[in-house]
Amino acid sequence: MRYLPLTEADRRNMLSVIGAKSVDELFKDVPQSARLPAKIAGLPDHQGELEVERAFQAYAAKNVSPSSAPFFIGAGAYRHHVPSTVDYMIQRGEFLTSYTPYQPEITQGTLQYLFEFQTQVSLLTGMEVANASMYDGSTGASEAVLMANRITRRHKALISGGLHPQYRRIIETTAHWEGFSALAAKADPEGLEDLIAQVDKETSCVVVQNPSFFGHVRDFSQLSAACHAAGALLIVVVTEVVSLGLIKPPGEMGADIVVCEGQSIGNGLGFGGPYVGLFATRDKYVRQMPGRLVGETVDADGKRGFVLTLSTREQHIRREKATSNICTNAGLCALAFTVHLTLLGEAGFRRLAELNHAKASELADRVSSLPGVKLLNDSFFNEFTVRLPKRAAPVVEALAAKRILAGVPVSRLIPDDPAVDNLLLLAATETATEQGMGPLVAGLKEVL
Amino acid sequence: MASVKYSQEHEWIRVEGDVGTIGITQYAQEQLGDVVFVEVPQAGRKVAKGEACAVVESVKAASDIYAPVSGEVVEANAALADAPGDVNAEPMGKGWFFKLRLADKGELDGLMDEAAYGAFVKSLG
Numbered sequence: 001m002r003y004l005p006l007t008e009a010d011r012r013n014m015l016s017v018i019g020a021k022s023v024d025e026l027f028k029d030v031p032q033s034a035r036l037p038a039k040i041a042g043l044p045d046h047q048g049e050l051e052v053e054r055a056f057q058a059y060a061a062k063n064v065s066p067s068s069a070p071f072f073i074g075a076g077a078y079r080h081h082v083p084s085t086v087d088y089m090i091q092r093g094e095f096l097t098s099y100t101p102y103q104p105e106i107t108q109g110t111l112q113y114l115f116e117f118q119t120q121v122s123l124l125t126g127m128e129v130a131n132a133s134m135y136d137g138s139t140g141a142s143e144a145v146l147m148a149n150r151i152t153r154r155h156k157a158l159i160s161g162g163l164h165p166q167y168r169r170i171i172e173t174t175a176h177w178e179g180f181s182a183l184a185a186k187a188d189p190e191g192l193e194d195l196i197a198q199v200d201k202e203t204s205c206v207v208v209q210n211p212s213f214f215g216h217v218r219d220f221s222q223l224s225a226a227c228h229a230a231g232a233l234l235i236v237v238v239t240e241v242v243s244l245g246l247i248k249p250p251g252e253m254g255a256d257i258v259v260c261e262g263q264s265i266g267n268g269l270g271f272g273g274p275y276v277g278l279f280a281t282r283d284k285y286v287r288q289m290p291g292r293l294v295g296e297t298v299d300a301d302g303k304r305g306f307v308l309t310l311s312t313r314e315q316h317i318r319r320e321k322a323t324s325n326i327c328t329n330a331g332l333c334a335l336a337f338t339v340h341l342t343l344l345g346e347a348g349f350r351r352l353a354e355l356n357h358a359k360a361s362e363l364a365d366r367v368s369s370l371p372g373v374k375l376l377n378d379s380f381f382n383e384f385t386v387r388l389p390k391r392a393a394p395v396v397e398a399l400a401a402k403r404i405l406a407g408v409p410v411s412r413l414i415p416d417d418p419a420v421d422n423l424l425l426l427a428a429t430e431t432a433t434e435q436g437m438g439p440l441v442a443g444l445k446e447v448l
Numbered sequence: 449m450a451s452v453k454y455s456q457e458h459e460w461i462r463v464e465g466d467v468g469t470i471g472i473t474q475y476a477q478e479q480l481g482d483v484v485f486v487e488v489p490q491a492g493r494k495v496a497k498g499e500a501c502a503v504v505e506s507v508k509a510a511s512d513i514y515a516p517v518s519g520e521v522v523e524a525n526a527a528l529a530d531a532p533g534d535v536n537a538e539p540m541g542k543g544w545f546f547k548l549r550l551a552d553k554g555e556l557d558g559l560m561d562e563a564a565y566g567a568f569v570k571s572l573g
Contacts, residue, residue: 287487287505312510321500321512 064403066269070436072363074383074427075213075408076137076164076239077272078264080352081431082340086266089339090332104308110331111306114294117338124244125258126251127280131291133329134277137261138167141207141237142174143279143290143324144257145182148205148233150288150323155180156202158195161188162212164239165413171207180204187414189376189385189423191216196226203232205257210236210250211243214410214425215380224254233257241265241278242429243381245353257281265344266336276333287313290324352430356382359428366441367426372448376423383427385410389448392424398447404439452540453556454565455516460540461548463556467522471544472504472513472535475569480506483535488524488546495519495548497555502545504535517555519548 006014011023020026027035047055066079073079090096094109104111114132121130134140145157157175159168159182168184175182185193191214195206206227211217224234236250238260250258260278267275281289287310295309315322344352360382368375372389388395392409399406410423428437452462458476461468477483485505495501495515502513524546528534535543550556560568 287485312505318510321510 064400064405066405068403070404070406070440072407072426072428072432072436072440073405074240074429075413075425076166076261077269077275078240078242078382078427078429079269079431080242080264080429082266082268082336083343085343086336086339090336095335096332105305108306111294111308113335113338114292114329114331115296115306116342117334118294120338120341121260121278121280124241124249125238125255125260125278125280126249127255127258128251128283129286129289129293130278130280131289131293131329133262133331133334134259134279134291134326135330136263136273136275136277137237137239137259138164138170138277140259140261140277140279141167141235142171143326144235144237144259145171145180145205145207146174146178147257147281147285147288147290147323148235149180151285152204152231152233154202154204154232157182157204158198158206159184160195160206160208160212161185161193162191162214162216162218163207163209163237164213167209167237167239187410187417187420188212188216189214189410189420191218191377191379194223196223199223199226199230199232201230203227203230205233205235207235207237210238210247211240211379211381211383213239213413214423215377215384217243217247217379217381219248220250220253220255224256227256228254235259238278240381240383242349242353242356245350246357247381251280256285262333262337266338266340267333274330274333276330276337286310288323289313290326292326292329353381355430356428359430359432360384360426363426363428363432363437363440366437367444370441370445370448373444382429383425386424386426388422388424391421393421395424395444395447399440399443402439402443404443406440406443451556451561453516453559453561454568455514455559456568457514457516459513459516461516461556461559462540463550463553466550466553467547468517468519468550468556469544469547470513470516472539473565473569474539477536477539477543480504480511480535481508482506483532486525486528486532486535486545488526488528489521491521491523493521495521504545513545515548516559517548518551520551521546522549523547 071079118130118132134143149155159171172182191212199206208220227234233256235257236255241260241262242264258280262276262278279291292308293310295307297305297307299305311317313323364375364384367373367386374387375384376387377384393411396406396409407424407426410420410425414420452460454460458473459470460473461470483504483506487503489501497515497518499515500512501515504511504513525544
């Protein structure tokens with residue numbers, strides 16, 4: 001098959017065969033009222049490549065890019081340095097063209113890196129088994145709730161006020177259409193929430209985030225014990241996976257399911273995607289886990305090899321009884337994650353985490369020493385919340401006009417709660433420099 | 449004497465007193481091939497007739513096992529966790545799935561006896 005457009009002669013031939021005078025005639029059944037009466041005002045006709053490039057470069061120039069300005073935005077997506085080796089590796093033809101394998105066993109290289117990926121996720125989260133990835137952290141979190149509902153045969157999820165608001169909304173959307181209840185606690189900027197008293201015999205799971213959306217670092221061991229006493233599961237969400245280089249892994253807190261957004265390792269911000277979800281659980285729940293799973297085995301000659309395993313959970317075999325609609329994974333992003341983490345190694349990953357925490361600590365000290373600014377966190381990793389003496393959104397806008405990207409006003413993600421209007425989320429990763437922090441602190445001083 | 453009845457879903461139930469032992473038939477295990485995993489219901493769970501309450505997974509497929517009658521699970525065959533192959537070797541013996549305290553013995557009348565089930569399997573070709 002040739003991928004060339006039709007010629008005028010082709011079109012005339014085809015029309016004459018079916019007896020139509022023009023292409024427009026094929027759409028005559030579309031009622032007049034549903035048709036555009038004229039061209040859309042302001043939308044230009046097709047243009048040549050040079051003109052298109054020029055137009056889009058002009059649009060792109062309106063953005064303030066993270067690398068060109070002081071940048072302190074986090075809230076679920078983090079700017080980290082991704083070594084150029086990662087891009088080189090994932091663009092090798094053998095990797096780049098092999099989408100999630102549908103004829104898996106002949107693509108041993110793909111299966112091997114996915115196996116390595118799973119191993120890394122297990123080690124990071126402190127869990128026994130991890131799948132070959134989900135689309136991203138947020139949809140992974142909603143899959144985790146569905147999984148907990150299947151395991152417990154209960155239908156009530158408790159959602160922490162420390163969970164990222166967009167994650168919460170995705171769980172609520174799933175709850176609405178799947179018919180279970182998702183009870184969301186109110187936003188918890190101070191990090192004082194205790195959900196233990198709310199866990200009862202109807203609770204299928206409690207969903208918490210660590211560090212929380214507001215940056216607080218918690219140990220959920222007591223909550224997990226309370227969940228287990230009531231027959232419920234604890235789901236721990238991690239939106240900044242680099243934090244696991246310093247913080248006790250959720251597996252050691254007794255988590256039953258751990259979901260992470262893996263973007264920070266290997267993957268750029270990319271306007272919000274594509275990202276990669278990490279999903280790990282306990283061995284005893286593996287048959288209820290969604291997604292693809294690669295296993296290690298030996299071939300007929302006793303040589304090491306890899307296979308997709310436990311596929312009977314999946315849609316192509318189990319049909320409507322499958323554990324999930326997911327029958328793919330975020331393969332290339334998972335590969336980038338694995339390559340980057342492999343380059344870092346265990347010690348490098350820990351150093352990266354230490355560097356993040358050191359930068360954020362410095363930023364927190366400097367920002368919270370400004371008059372009227374109060375740090376809300378007793379603990380944090382690379383992101384924290386401050387209360388400003390005035391509404392945060394206009395402050396962020398004013399600094400953006402000076403080409404300083406001064407974090408995320410909480411009201412942007414929680415628009416309906418006046419109590420969060422003055423709260424600002426600030427993140428500092430290893431990429432933060434004095435050239436960025438200086439202008440931010442000076443800019444805040446000026447605007448406040 | 450214990451009586452054995454069969455369902456169209458290829459489960460058998462052997463009733464002694466008010467407790468029925470449930471498993472899958474010889475025909476079903478042949479169709480499934482090597483069984484690699486069996487998920488059985490917890491004791492105490494109440495199941496309705498026709499409700500999916502166990503899963504049998506073979507190298508080819510995963511299938512639900514339906515309760516042939518209503519009742520409460522009194523015991524599940526824990527040995528299947530380590531020896532799922534019992535389902536292939538002795539589907540009507542060691543390979544049983546779970547035991548139900550029957551809610552309504554009248555429901556047994558809707559099931560087939562051995563001769564009827566044999567004819568049913570034959571009709572499947």
